[in-house]
Amino acid sequence: MFRPSNRAVNMWGTSLSSAFRTSLACTLVGIATLYGPSSFQRVVALPAFSYVTVILVVTDATVGDTLMGCWHAALATAQTLGPAMLSLYLIGPMRLSSVVTAILTALAAFAVVVIRRTHVLCKRIALGQIVLIYVRGFIMKEEIDPIMHPLHVAASTAVGVLACVLAVSLPFPRLATYEVRQNCEGLLENASTRLKLSLKAASAEEKSSATALVSRVKLLAVQGGRYVKLVKQYQESAKWETFPFKWLLKSACHDVPGNSLEGTFGVQLRGMQMALASTSPCRPYKADDPGNKTVDQKLDSEEVIQATIQKFRNRLIGKNPSSMAPENKLDSLFDSVLEVPRSREDLSSVFFLFCLKLLHCSEEKNGKPAANSGKTSAFAFMHAFKFSLSLGLAVLFGLAYSRKNGFWAGLPVAISYAAAREATFTVANAKAQGTVLGTVYGVIGCALFHHFPLKFISLVPWFLFSSLLMKSRMYGRAGGVSAAIGAVLILGRRNFGQPSEIAIARIVETLIGLSCSIVAEMTLGPNRASSMARAELKNCFKALRESIAGLTGSKPKRSESLTKLRKCVHQLGLYIDEATVEPSFWFSPFNCSCYRKLHESLLKLFDLMHFKIKALGQFEEELTKLEVPVKETLDKLYGDINLFGLLIGAPIKRLEEAIVTKSKVVTDEKLEKGGDAADIELGEKSGKSTTGSLNSCADVRNLVRDAVGSYLEHSREVTDVITDEEKGRDTRRGVALSLSCMGYCMGSFIGEIGELEKAIQELIPHQI
Template identity: 45%
Template sequence: MATPTFESSRARAMWQTCLASALRTALACTIVGLSTLFGPQYIKKQVAFPAFSYVTVILVVTDATLGDTFRGCWLALYATVQGVCPTILSLWLIGPSRLMASTTAIAVALSAFVVVLPENTHLIAKRIALGQIVLVYVIAYINGGLTETIMHPVHVAASTGLGVVACVLALIFPYPCLACCEVKQNCKLFAENASERFNLFVKAFSAEDNTCALAFISQAKSLVKTGAKLLQGIKAKQESMKWERFPFKFLRPYGENPGSRFQDLQTPLRWMEIALDNSPTFPVGILNSELKSCLYVLGEHISEKANSMSLESSATVPESNPENTQKFFQSLDTIQPTKKDLPSLFFLFCLSLFINKPIALSPPKEGSTKQENQEGFLKQTWTNYLSVTKNNKRFMAAFKCSLSLGLAIFFGSTYSKENGFWAGLPVAISLAGSREATFKIANVKAQGTVLGTIYGILGCFVFEKYVQIRFLSLLPWFIVSSFLRQSQMYGQAGGLSAIIGAVLILGRKGFGPPSEFAIARITETFIGLSCSIMVEILLQPTRASTLAKFQLSKNFEILHECIGSICFGSLGNLVESQNKLKVHINEMGKFIGEAEAEPNFWFVPFHGTCYRKLMGSLSKMLEYLHFGSQALLVLEKECGGIDNFVNKLDGDFKLFKDFVGSSMKCFEEVSLVKSLAILDKEFEKKLSVDVELGTSQSSCYNIIRSASEEEIDENFRSYFEHSKELVDQIVNGEECKGQVVLSLSALAFCMDRLVKETKEIEKAIKELVQWDNPSSHVNLHDISFKVRAFANSEAN
């Protein structure tokens, strides 16, 4: 069995990646340490803040490739223009001797607002610029009149430059760490992963009993998560490969990232897994000897296709034998589908996508986004400020960052003038690109800082007699921190804080005894994180749980639109609604993750399990809609001109669409209800008024379209009859008939699964409403009626 071998190679690759990242980071920090401790006097004089050189190294080189480092060089240069250059003018106008804690905090806050506001500026550039601003102003405040207006900011810029140069050298020696090499390796592993999964799925489909089938399915599922991570790693290096493309002309064959092509392989595999999960029993009823023979032949070819995919040989995929393809579809045109055969036919439909749609696709058209990327980062940089609009969300993010930084500097300097910048620096270099779970992130940052600081103190104790080489003790900590960053407990925020905490202790000079410095830094870090939390609470009062509730309702609204768009001839609207739904489901996932991490205080505890269940059902429905649209595309292509049968099929869909659509509308309304007691009380008042006025709300009672199992089965029988009539009308050959049979069956399978997921969502919505109203009786029809009654009264 190849699965254990693949898993061991994947585990070995993960270890190698973490170790390589740690060694590169350690090498960069060693270069900084040697330069500031043993370098020429000129370098020591210019690099007045080696601690920030270490910080720059951590921000740029962590998990980076050479392309990432080239980009980091440009970002550091741009950050210096944003952060250091304006401070020279500010110090000249204000005068360092006139700086106080309040004026320093205001200057830092205003500068931070200007840096964070532009939308196109990269997050790393913003973090470096904010760190530079903190150092320039706070150190000027500490030194007062002794501060040189021009040379002091220049020293900060030089410290940044040393960190960037160290990153480049660390990624070049002893050999270049290239993104294209990582992508090539991941491509090979993903191709092996996909081929192995495909073979296991085919074996499960052809199994003679349930035990063997379930064993093969279980083995394949163990590879799914690894395949997703590999694909994510391939896509993540797309920007880095572009930066490597120009310095290394001989690498041009590797210039295009194959993530989109591999996604075309990943999607049908996911569909095949869903089909097998829904298969009632094995062996499969429709699998005769002829179909089984064709399946094995095509399976070998598709597996060969997957294995032949790589970074450099993307276009040399072997073509399938037309005779084998024809035999496969000919073996299907005589099948009379039934409801229990739908999962099996859907599996074959997924397999047919490998045949009809070549795996080696041309790069997708990305429209304006790709064109903007080709214009280059330099042109985008100069248009940053021109592209700034009155966007409330972006303005609020910049305002919160500037206020947090200003308060951290003010309170940190008030507590300890000499160490005040340690309160602002953690806030500056940990700027987030989007909304985060405030308390969770602050917690892991604090834990990471304490862990790193304690390790630094222990390192100072062990190397007490060898002060000049104590930074070598960082190597084990870099390795540990690499795994901390990969863990769910600490993540990127906690892992980076742990690294910086140790680096600033072991790489410092002129800050007094290690224990005193450690206590001062931990205290200042606590002040900075407290200011961040306070600002988030004051300026972001809407809890993540509330946002998750609103997002859930929005998803039901969009899903209602999607269901209404399922028909022949309107695929454009369906695809557009699907893309919108995907964005909103991902957004809801972020809110759910944040809500699960935030404290409850005096609020009702967040029902994370139920929300996760709802999100899973919504994601499945999105997939079924996508599958259905693919089937509709094939049918529109193969059945053009047979409008009378198409209209009959649309009529068969009406029951499914009415049931699912009306249910989604009900869920949209019910999910926003906070208190059933208040709703009942207000409805009683309104009902009494309606009675006095002689009006009725019965017209509002738009009942959810029910669908019993008998009615659904009857509808399927009608659908299969009309499908058979449609297939009989096709005169283009048996191969075309086979494709139509698979597409019609796939469409029926998707509609059946949509109905089943709707019923699952109904159970989860009842559970969610009951959770918020434990003492009330939950009736979704009744709640929906009352909500619509209020909506109608408001409209009138």
């Protein structure tokens, strides 16, 4: 018997709820604007924008989203009302022409968009109001008043917002607080299952069973990422429910940043996955001393799992993380790790324990956001200019095609404003198709329910369909919103002419507006996503080299370089996603698979850098507790780390140059015939090198193996001088775990760089 998955049930439930509340809000607007008092109808002279406001605010919204939408609508109205009244009063409606109207619209749009701190919803509502105020003012310039006309637009906006508030409150409120709490619980359950399976895999004696468990962990990691995404999505709106629903916020984890959740349940568990994947067969580390306890029988302990998860549950709900049962069971896991392993194969097992300890003991701290640079300010200015130009052209050509329906060219452009880069052609195609689908449905609905007083009730199934479109990959939110607006603007109005005529006019005007957007984007922002991905790939390699070179620098410098690397890798992923869905036209096809491999390897390298910097910081903290002199050994240890940075930096630099020059990476066969080699010690080129050739990962691997071996030997010298008595046992254990983690990361680096080389070798013959 077929049983739908929980994800499918949740999707249908969310879609039905969204469709019901959107239909209810549109019904309230329809009753008020179609059957309200004549005086009220005169004030709310633009019911079309009331429907548009409903779609923008209430679609898939919670109470917090709607309250936030009310604030943004009020802020948008404050931004547009005063300047619009002043400009219309000074110029005079009778002096408006299509050119003057387009210029005024573009200037007002630029003023709204250039302010970076306002929310995207606020900008969309403000831009929609601007189009209606100026374009509608030009269309009806013989009838409007320069003061009352903007007030009518504001009143229409207010009606839509009030309908949204009632819709999300009836029959019971949909709270973002509840959504955050449910997804936090799902995230905790997901993390508990992943941790349990990881511990079982670490204790498995057969490689096949361990591999099967790791595969299940990978699948659960994808689901965990969805939970984190949903928590981050609802946290902002949950803050707006603090006052009216304060009693529900005690266990909502609304104060825990989503980035903290992602770091806690993402990086540490990925590190455990990485350790399990590199251990063959999967086995826990056993100390050489037979008297020490092994962790064989303890890794699957339910008490360890519950202690770790309970600590984070307490932190999420605001309790003291230390207010829990003693952690003796967890501490016993690390009793055997009192020295750095002699075998490199055992490093992965100790790294697993390090990640487990980090998962249990980590307290994420949030730094202040970095100040905006001049480059960002320049990009904000260019983005505002480009958008205002596209909106002005849409208004100009829309009025040239049809003065009566000219605002339909600018309105879709205004309400679909995006604050970041998007796949221009793909999104425009989705908007156009959504508009056509919604308009056709509206015409059919008018034909079938022509004599039915409340014909807009037929929008209920269409809103359900539009909600499903928003969750689809083909249409996305842009296509779904366009489909909903296309239908509601026909079924929710009356006395606007023949539905078929207005449908054709709307479709043509919408296509005019989208065409203007594409032209402006291609003219002023010609960089394709594939080109941006290539440039960002180079930035990733540069950030990686800087992060490696800064390992022995100060702690703030290490953290800053790691943050830069994370941003570059994240941005590369966004460009890859955009380039994947954009059409190639006459350009070479985007090699998505190669870039995905590169992005995956860079993510792993970022994780390795994260753990190495974390371990280095903990090691430096443990050094302050030592009372024995280890300066000479530490100098050797840091020398090994410096040498590692030099060795790893050379192939990364070579791969970066290969991306720039689009030249094949030098292969091992060519090196055997002779070639230039860089001398790491001297920083010079020579025909022969005593340290070996650094032009291939195969040669660097041998050098790194020697460097790691020297590092491990010096690390054991550090742990050997620490007393094994009860007073120094914790310090010795912490030092051994940190040094072993750094050794594992050093050994794993060269393998991932080899994967980067393979992907680039595959990429360059086609294109980059």
